[in-house]
Amino acid sequence: MSLPVTGKVPFGGDYNPEQWPEDVWKQDYRLFDAARIDTVTLGVFTWALTQPAEDIYDFGLLDRIVERATAEGRSICLATGTGAHPAWLATAYPQVCRVDFEGRRHRFGQRHNSCPSSPVFRRLSAELARRVARRYAGNPAVVAWHVGNEYGGSCYCELCAAGFRDWLRARYGSLAELNAAWYTTFWSHTFTDWAQIEPPSALTEHWRGPDHTAFQGITLDYLRFMSDAMLANFRDEKAAIRESSPDVPVTTNFMGMYRPIDYHRWAADLDFASWDNYPPDDESAARMALTHDLMRGLKDGQPFWLMEQTPSVTACRDVNPLKRPGLMRLWSWQAVAHGADAVLFFQMRAGRGASEKYHGAVIGHAGRADTRVFREVAELGAELERLGGASLGARTPARVALLFDWDSWWALEISDGPSRLVRYQEVVLAYHRALWDAGVDLDVVAVSADLSRYDVVVAPVLHLLKGDVVARLEAVAARGGSVLTTYLSGRVDEQDNAFLMDVPGPLGPLTGVRVDEWDARGPEVVNPVRLGTGDDAVEVESRLLFELVVPEGAEVVGTYLADFYAGTPAVTRNAFGDGDGWYVAAGLDQTGVSWVVRQVLARHDLLGPYPDVADLESAVRVAPDGTRLLFLLNHRAEPVEVTAVSGGVDLLTGDRVTAGAALRLPERGVVVLREER
DSSP: OOSOOOSSOOEEEEOOGGGSOHHHHHHHHHHHHHHTOOEEEEOTTOHHHHOSBTTBOOOHHHHHHHHHHHHTTOEEEEEOSTTSOOHHHHHHOGGGBOBOTTSOBOOSOSSSOBOTTOHHHHHHHHHHHHHHHHHHTTOTTEEEEEOSSSOOOOOOSHHHHHHHHHHHHHHHSSHHHHHHHHTTTGGGOOOSSGGGOOOSSTTSTTBOSTTOBSOHHHHHHHHHHHHHHHHHHHHHHHHHHHTTOSSSOEEOEEOSSOTTSOHHHHGGGOSSOEEEEOOSSSOOHHHHHHHHHHHHHTTTTOOEEEEEEOSSOOSSSSSOOOOOTTHHHHHHHHHHHTTEEEEEESOSBOOSSGGGTTSOOSBOTTOOSOSHHHHHHHHHHHHHHHHTTTTTTOBOOOSEEEEOOHHHHHHHHHSOSSOTTOOHHHHHHHHHHHHHHTTOOEEEEOTTSOOTTOSEEEETTOOBOOTTHHHHHHHHHHTTOEEEEETTOSOBOTTSOBOSSSBTGGGHHHHTEEEEEEEEOOTTOOEEEEESSGGGOEEEEEEEEEEEEEESSOEEEEEEOSSTTTTSEEEEEEEETTEEEEEEOEEEOHHHHHHHHHHHHHHTTOOOSOTTSTTEEEEEEEOTTSOEEEEEEEOSSSOEEEEOSSOEEETTTOOEEOTTSEEEEOTTOEEEEEEOO
């Protein structure tokens, strides 16, 4: 099972006609025609409509919605409707509502409010999915199934506590193994009965704040359990769908770098990945590129769907900036450049009330076709029609991998030291930014991924080591590749217990260093670092974390310039086999991170075509027939002119591009070059 079968990049999005009288639907589809909208996501929040009581199902309205979309020639991504449970369910079965970290049982409201361990919720949500699939499985317009919606949050109720204990029994087998893993001899916390184990919360004595407990192993396992518990909900519904629809792909919409759920644990269960892209500002190009690559990496490079983005503004933040002219188009093409095989919006028509009435939409409250937003959507729709199926199924030919690991993220940030100011995501973003600026095609992958096809592997703050990741990293270097890792890597095992060896633990032989001490300081403290030697040396800043390195075979590439450890290594390179292992011991600023990353890339001739043109993004996708598509995206608010590195045809304009000739991109301009073979 793979991606939905479509003839072009699906274009459209989340449509909620149940919020409108049927005479509005006719107007909507007329506007959809004008904007080249060919795909609609239906039924995401229809549970209360399709099941108004426990023993009553009423598909009358959903029937008309699906029939209208089918008659209008639209492809349908059909949801199970379980994104939020109905009021009657919470009233009849209060235990389906979550208990929060402070121990309070929530009442009906919001949407992320269903206990994933509730047998009633699991039974009724799966039954609704079963009935929806059975009813519409024969409709050829349905190209994908959409389960739930933006899974997330946590629950700390008794049902989850019992589920946690069952999960722990399966994981550890015995209390002896569990006590060893959690290091419970500390503070006399040895468990002698499974019933003694409680979820980490404000009601337990080892609480030190959300996600900060004296027993990080307990918290880490609860994070893993909660991710798995929600995955069980997805599996319930997918299995119910499969009873009557064995061939139509199933997905759910992820939320990018979303901390509570380990998407790598979910990846195998999704037929294709999809995600909702809502950047916090209009300067997030590199961050979005990282997240697109992360989503693509979930399924070993398989393209994904951009399930939601706003055409204009969001409505969920304190401040919701408007996308500037051209930005929606640019960011949509960026998604395609990084592997999106669908470009969809939330929402198609703006709702009249509730919390999303001011959320951006393709069609505003007045239903006009002459707004700037609608015109830009229609222009993008026309471009996607011209692209046709050229990019469908195309893969990214990456020789660089960036490791992203939820366990390391969790373990680092629930730790009581060395510094709570070091944030996993911020460090990963800095190293990705360096790769993005250099124009590198890269994969963002799990630590369990096959690394044999990469020349460079970047593994920032690989705090927790699991499986055979060290052996596979060593294999990359041994055959001539480069591995780059950083401070706070190799610190703990899979149970979050420190290795009884020198830091960076099992990464020591690869990096050729030993770390005996480390210094954590506030953000106001700067320790300058000199990188390189001679005329090529540069001086950069480092903050937050400074490890004191003793080389054990590694050569010094950068040194601290201040404090009692001035003159000691801050960056090292260690020869390992035919390749090398790099270690960055300090929290370098972006200039420093980029300098180091470019040293690594240059050794393998992996700099992109325009590494010195700021904010000009390049990306390559290779279609199943071998056709290479070069995407160039100008993230500047002014034009940029470069020399074309290859010839071909711009699929958006039909213009021919000649290698070596001047190539001009307007502000926020895009080129999709089908390269000549």
